[in-house]
Amino acid sequence: MKAAVITFPGSNCDRDLAVAFEQSGAEVVRVWHKDTALPAGVDVVGLPGGFSYGDYLRCGAIAARSPIGTAIAAHAQAGGYVLGICNGFQVLLEMGLLPGALLRNAGLKFVCKPVGLNVVTTDSAFTSGYSEGAQINIPVAHHDGNFTADANTVARLQGEGRVAFTYAQNPNGSDGDIAGILSDNRRVLGMMPHPERALDAAQGSADGRAVFAGLIGAFVPG
Protein backbone atom coordinates (compact mmCIF):
# COMPACT_ATOMS: atom_id res chain seq x y z
CA MET A 1 0.00 0.00 0.00
CA LYS A 2 1.34 3.39 -1.01
CA ALA A 3 0.45 6.51 0.95
CA ALA A 4 1.08 10.10 -0.15
CA VAL A 5 1.49 12.60 2.68
CA ILE A 6 0.89 16.16 1.51
CA THR A 7 2.89 19.05 2.94
CA PHE A 8 1.44 22.55 2.75
CA PRO A 9 3.33 25.61 3.99
CA GLY A 10 2.48 25.54 7.70
CA SER A 11 1.76 21.80 7.96
CA ASN A 12 3.36 20.51 11.16
CA CYS A 13 2.08 16.95 11.56
CA ASP A 14 3.20 15.73 8.13
CA ARG A 15 6.26 13.92 9.46
CA ASP A 16 4.27 12.26 12.26
CA LEU A 17 1.67 11.16 9.75
CA ALA A 18 4.35 9.69 7.48
CA VAL A 19 5.81 7.77 10.45
CA ALA A 20 2.35 6.43 11.32
CA PHE A 21 1.87 5.09 7.79
CA GLU A 22 5.41 3.66 7.69
CA GLN A 23 5.08 1.91 11.05
CA SER A 24 1.93 0.24 9.77
CA GLY A 25 3.83 -1.10 6.78
CA ALA A 26 2.91 1.38 4.07
CA GLU A 27 5.30 2.83 1.54
CA VAL A 28 5.20 6.61 1.99
CA VAL A 29 5.83 9.33 -0.57
CA ARG A 30 5.96 12.96 0.47
CA VAL A 31 4.17 15.39 -1.83
CA TRP A 32 4.58 19.17 -1.91
CA HIS A 33 1.58 21.49 -2.24
CA LYS A 34 2.87 22.93 -5.51
CA ASP A 35 2.92 19.53 -7.19
CA THR A 36 0.08 19.15 -9.64
CA ALA A 37 -0.15 15.36 -9.67
CA LEU A 38 0.09 12.51 -7.18
CA PRO A 39 2.89 9.98 -7.78
CA ALA A 40 1.79 6.90 -9.72
CA GLY A 41 0.22 4.11 -7.72
CA VAL A 42 -0.88 6.12 -4.67
CA ASP A 43 -3.64 4.31 -2.75
CA VAL A 44 -4.14 6.66 0.17
CA VAL A 45 -3.69 10.42 0.49
CA GLY A 46 -2.94 11.78 3.97
CA LEU A 47 -3.70 15.43 4.73
CA PRO A 48 -1.82 16.35 7.91
CA GLY A 49 -2.55 18.67 10.80
CA GLY A 50 -0.99 22.07 11.16
CA PHE A 51 -1.73 25.60 10.06
CA SER A 52 -1.66 25.45 6.26
CA TYR A 53 -1.06 28.87 4.74
CA GLY A 54 -1.10 30.34 8.25
CA ASP A 55 -4.86 29.71 8.54
CA TYR A 56 -5.27 32.82 6.38
CA LEU A 57 -8.82 33.61 5.24
CA ARG A 58 -10.25 30.43 6.86
CA CYS A 59 -8.55 27.29 8.17
CA GLY A 60 -7.81 25.03 5.20
CA ALA A 61 -9.38 27.39 2.63
CA ILE A 62 -6.26 28.16 0.64
CA ALA A 63 -4.81 24.63 0.91
CA ALA A 64 -8.07 23.30 -0.55
CA ARG A 65 -7.45 25.37 -3.67
CA SER A 66 -3.69 24.77 -3.93
CA PRO A 67 -2.16 23.17 -7.04
CA ILE A 68 -2.23 19.63 -5.53
CA GLY A 69 -5.87 20.10 -4.48
CA THR A 70 -7.29 19.21 -7.89
CA ALA A 71 -5.33 15.95 -7.95
CA ILE A 72 -6.53 15.05 -4.44
CA ALA A 73 -10.15 15.72 -5.39
CA ALA A 74 -9.76 13.57 -8.53
CA HIS A 75 -8.23 10.77 -6.42
CA ALA A 76 -11.20 10.88 -4.04
CA GLN A 77 -13.76 11.07 -6.83
CA ALA A 78 -12.19 8.01 -8.46
CA GLY A 79 -12.78 6.06 -5.23
CA GLY A 80 -9.35 6.58 -3.67
CA TYR A 81 -8.84 6.74 0.09
CA VAL A 82 -8.18 10.08 1.80
CA LEU A 83 -7.45 10.62 5.49
CA GLY A 84 -7.60 14.22 6.72
CA ILE A 85 -6.57 14.89 10.30
CA CYS A 86 -7.24 18.18 12.11
CA ASN A 87 -6.20 20.85 9.56
CA GLY A 88 -6.52 18.05 7.00
CA PHE A 89 -10.19 17.67 8.02
CA GLN A 90 -10.64 21.42 7.57
CA VAL A 91 -9.11 21.12 4.08
CA LEU A 92 -11.48 18.25 3.14
CA LEU A 93 -14.50 20.35 4.16
CA GLU A 94 -13.22 23.36 2.23
CA MET A 95 -12.73 21.11 -0.81
CA GLY A 96 -16.32 19.95 -0.50
CA LEU A 97 -15.26 16.28 -0.21
CA LEU A 98 -17.09 16.12 3.12
CA PRO A 99 -20.17 18.13 4.21
CA GLY A 100 -20.30 20.81 6.89
CA ALA A 101 -17.77 23.27 8.29
CA LEU A 102 -15.55 23.72 11.33
CA LEU A 103 -16.04 26.88 13.38
CA ARG A 104 -13.99 28.40 16.19
CA ASN A 105 -14.31 26.28 19.35
CA ALA A 106 -17.38 27.25 21.36
CA GLY A 107 -15.20 28.03 24.41
CA LEU A 108 -12.87 30.13 22.21
CA LYS A 109 -9.85 28.33 23.66
CA PHE A 110 -7.29 26.25 21.82
CA VAL A 111 -7.96 22.77 23.19
CA CYS A 112 -4.93 20.48 23.47
CA LYS A 113 -5.47 17.31 25.51
CA PRO A 114 -6.24 13.61 25.26
CA VAL A 115 -9.97 13.03 24.79
CA GLY A 116 -12.23 10.00 24.92
CA LEU A 117 -13.82 9.06 21.61
CA ASN A 118 -16.66 6.68 20.87
CA VAL A 119 -16.21 4.52 17.79
CA VAL A 120 -19.64 4.91 16.19
CA THR A 121 -19.17 2.75 13.12
CA THR A 122 -16.72 0.00 12.23
CA ASP A 123 -17.98 -0.03 8.65
CA SER A 124 -14.97 1.65 7.02
CA ALA A 125 -11.34 0.74 6.42
CA PHE A 126 -10.34 3.41 8.93
CA THR A 127 -12.48 2.05 11.75
CA SER A 128 -12.62 -1.68 10.96
CA GLY A 129 -9.87 -2.36 13.52
CA TYR A 130 -12.04 -1.18 16.43
CA SER A 131 -15.00 -2.84 18.01
CA GLU A 132 -18.28 -1.00 17.65
CA GLY A 133 -19.05 1.27 20.59
CA ALA A 134 -15.46 1.06 21.84
CA GLN A 135 -14.18 4.06 23.74
CA ILE A 136 -10.67 5.07 22.74
CA ASN A 137 -8.28 7.76 23.87
CA ILE A 138 -6.69 10.06 21.28
CA PRO A 139 -5.40 13.65 21.66
CA VAL A 140 -6.95 16.74 20.10
CA ALA A 141 -5.11 20.00 19.44
CA HIS A 142 -7.18 22.65 17.71
CA HIS A 143 -8.76 26.08 17.85
CA ASP A 144 -11.33 25.54 15.12
CA GLY A 145 -12.84 22.10 15.61
CA ASN A 146 -16.45 23.00 16.27
CA PHE A 147 -18.21 20.90 13.62
CA THR A 148 -21.35 22.47 12.25
CA ALA A 149 -23.79 21.55 9.52
CA ASP A 150 -27.49 22.13 8.98
CA ALA A 151 -29.82 19.81 10.88
CA ASN A 152 -30.65 17.76 7.77
CA THR A 153 -26.98 17.11 7.04
CA VAL A 154 -26.25 16.06 10.62
CA ALA A 155 -29.27 13.73 10.58
CA ARG A 156 -28.18 12.28 7.25
CA LEU A 157 -24.62 11.65 8.49
CA GLN A 158 -25.99 9.94 11.58
CA GLY A 159 -28.65 8.00 9.66
CA GLU A 160 -26.20 6.73 7.06
CA GLY A 161 -23.68 5.62 9.68
CA ARG A 162 -21.18 8.17 8.44
CA VAL A 163 -20.26 9.54 11.86
CA ALA A 164 -17.03 7.66 12.53
CA PHE A 165 -16.22 9.07 15.96
CA THR A 166 -18.00 11.15 18.58
CA TYR A 167 -16.51 12.85 21.63
CA ALA A 168 -17.31 11.21 24.96
CA GLN A 169 -17.20 14.75 26.41
CA ASN A 170 -17.62 17.47 23.82
CA PRO A 171 -14.54 19.76 23.99
CA ASN A 172 -15.48 22.28 21.29
CA GLY A 173 -19.25 22.57 20.81
CA SER A 174 -19.48 20.27 17.76
CA ASP A 175 -22.99 19.41 16.57
CA GLY A 176 -23.91 15.90 17.67
CA ASP A 177 -20.54 15.62 19.51
CA ILE A 178 -19.10 14.78 16.09
CA ALA A 179 -15.32 14.24 15.99
CA GLY A 180 -14.96 12.56 12.58
CA ILE A 181 -17.09 11.84 9.52
CA LEU A 182 -16.97 9.64 6.42
CA SER A 183 -17.84 10.34 2.79
CA ASP A 184 -20.80 8.52 1.26
CA ASN A 185 -18.47 5.88 -0.27
CA ARG A 186 -16.79 5.59 3.19
CA ARG A 187 -13.32 6.11 1.71
CA VAL A 188 -12.74 9.68 2.86
CA LEU A 189 -12.39 10.24 6.60
CA GLY A 190 -11.97 13.64 8.22
CA MET A 191 -11.35 13.81 11.96
CA MET A 192 -10.17 16.44 14.43
CA PRO A 193 -8.35 14.10 16.89
CA HIS A 194 -4.81 13.01 16.01
CA PRO A 195 -4.47 9.21 15.71
CA GLU A 196 -0.85 9.70 14.51
CA ARG A 197 -0.08 11.06 18.00
CA ALA A 198 -1.34 7.90 19.67
CA LEU A 199 0.79 5.10 18.20
CA ASP A 200 2.66 3.91 21.27
CA ALA A 201 1.97 3.61 24.98
CA ALA A 202 4.94 5.96 25.51
CA GLN A 203 2.81 8.69 23.89
CA GLY A 204 0.07 8.03 26.41
CA SER A 205 -2.04 5.87 24.13
CA ALA A 206 -1.65 3.48 21.22
CA ASP A 207 -5.33 3.72 20.31
CA GLY A 208 -4.62 5.53 17.04
CA ARG A 209 -2.78 2.60 15.47
CA ALA A 210 -5.94 0.82 14.37
CA VAL A 211 -6.82 3.67 11.97
CA PHE A 212 -3.62 3.01 10.00
CA ALA A 213 -3.66 -0.77 10.43
CA GLY A 214 -7.25 -0.82 9.16
CA LEU A 215 -6.30 1.15 6.07
CA ILE A 216 -3.42 -1.22 5.32
CA GLY A 217 -5.80 -4.12 5.86
CA ALA A 218 -8.01 -2.82 3.04
CA PHE A 219 -5.14 -3.48 0.64
CA VAL A 220 -4.21 -6.97 1.80
CA PRO A 221 -5.50 -9.50 -0.74
CA GLY A 222 -8.07 -11.95 0.50
Added chain:
Amino acid sequence: MKMRVIVTLKPGVLDPQGEAVRHALGSLGFEGVNKVRQGKMIELDLAETDPVRAEEQARAMCEKLLANTVIESYALEPLEG
Protein backbone atom coordinates in the same frame (compact mmCIF):
# COMPACT_ATOMS: atom_id res chain seq x y z
CA MET B 1 -12.35 49.35 -10.25
CA LYS B 2 -12.46 48.59 -6.56
CA MET B 3 -14.95 46.30 -4.89
CA ARG B 4 -15.52 45.81 -1.20
CA VAL B 5 -16.53 42.34 -0.04
CA ILE B 6 -18.19 41.90 3.35
CA VAL B 7 -18.23 38.31 4.62
CA THR B 8 -20.39 37.46 7.63
CA LEU B 9 -21.56 34.29 9.32
CA LYS B 10 -25.08 33.35 8.26
CA PRO B 11 -27.88 34.10 10.71
CA GLY B 12 -28.22 31.21 13.13
CA VAL B 13 -24.56 30.18 12.90
CA LEU B 14 -23.00 30.53 16.34
CA ASP B 15 -20.40 33.32 16.49
CA PRO B 16 -18.35 32.67 19.65
CA GLN B 17 -15.97 35.52 18.83
CA GLY B 18 -18.84 38.00 18.51
CA GLU B 19 -20.17 36.73 21.85
CA ALA B 20 -16.78 37.28 23.51
CA VAL B 21 -16.66 40.83 22.12
CA ARG B 22 -20.16 41.48 23.44
CA HIS B 23 -19.12 40.34 26.92
CA ALA B 24 -16.00 42.54 26.76
CA LEU B 25 -18.09 45.56 25.77
CA GLY B 26 -20.41 44.86 28.69
CA SER B 27 -17.51 44.69 31.12
CA LEU B 28 -16.28 48.08 29.82
CA GLY B 29 -19.63 49.57 30.79
CA PHE B 30 -21.26 49.71 27.35
CA GLU B 31 -24.81 48.76 28.17
CA GLY B 32 -27.53 47.60 25.85
CA VAL B 33 -25.36 45.72 23.32
CA ASN B 34 -27.82 42.98 22.46
CA LYS B 35 -25.70 41.14 19.94
CA VAL B 36 -22.32 41.31 18.20
CA ARG B 37 -21.58 39.54 14.93
CA GLN B 38 -18.02 39.54 13.67
CA GLY B 39 -17.09 39.26 10.00
CA LYS B 40 -14.39 40.28 7.59
CA MET B 41 -13.96 42.92 4.96
CA ILE B 42 -11.91 42.35 1.82
CA GLU B 43 -11.08 45.06 -0.71
CA LEU B 44 -10.41 44.04 -4.30
CA ASP B 45 -8.67 46.32 -6.77
CA LEU B 46 -9.73 44.89 -10.13
CA ALA B 47 -8.40 45.68 -13.60
CA GLU B 48 -11.97 45.45 -14.90
CA THR B 49 -13.54 48.91 -15.38
CA ASP B 50 -17.11 47.85 -16.19
CA PRO B 51 -19.11 47.75 -12.92
CA VAL B 52 -21.35 44.89 -14.00
CA ARG B 53 -18.47 42.66 -15.07
CA ALA B 54 -16.45 43.64 -11.99
CA GLU B 55 -19.33 42.56 -9.78
CA GLU B 56 -19.63 39.26 -11.68
CA GLN B 57 -15.92 38.63 -11.15
CA ALA B 58 -16.10 39.46 -7.45
CA ARG B 59 -19.15 37.22 -7.03
CA ALA B 60 -17.31 34.29 -8.65
CA MET B 61 -14.35 34.94 -6.32
CA CYS B 62 -16.68 34.84 -3.30
CA GLU B 63 -18.29 31.59 -4.42
CA LYS B 64 -14.93 29.90 -5.10
CA LEU B 65 -12.76 31.19 -2.29
CA LEU B 66 -13.57 34.34 -0.34
CA ALA B 67 -16.63 32.97 1.48
CA ASN B 68 -17.48 29.48 2.71
CA THR B 69 -21.12 29.48 1.70
CA VAL B 70 -21.86 26.58 4.05
CA ILE B 71 -21.61 29.00 6.97
CA GLU B 72 -21.03 32.46 5.51
CA SER B 73 -22.85 34.95 3.34
CA TYR B 74 -21.28 37.84 1.48
CA ALA B 75 -22.22 41.27 0.18
CA LEU B 76 -20.52 43.29 -2.56
CA GLU B 77 -20.19 47.02 -2.69
CA PRO B 78 -18.49 48.95 -5.53
CA LEU B 79 -16.08 51.61 -4.26
CA GLU B 80 -15.49 55.02 -5.82
CA GLY B 81 -11.98 55.67 -7.13
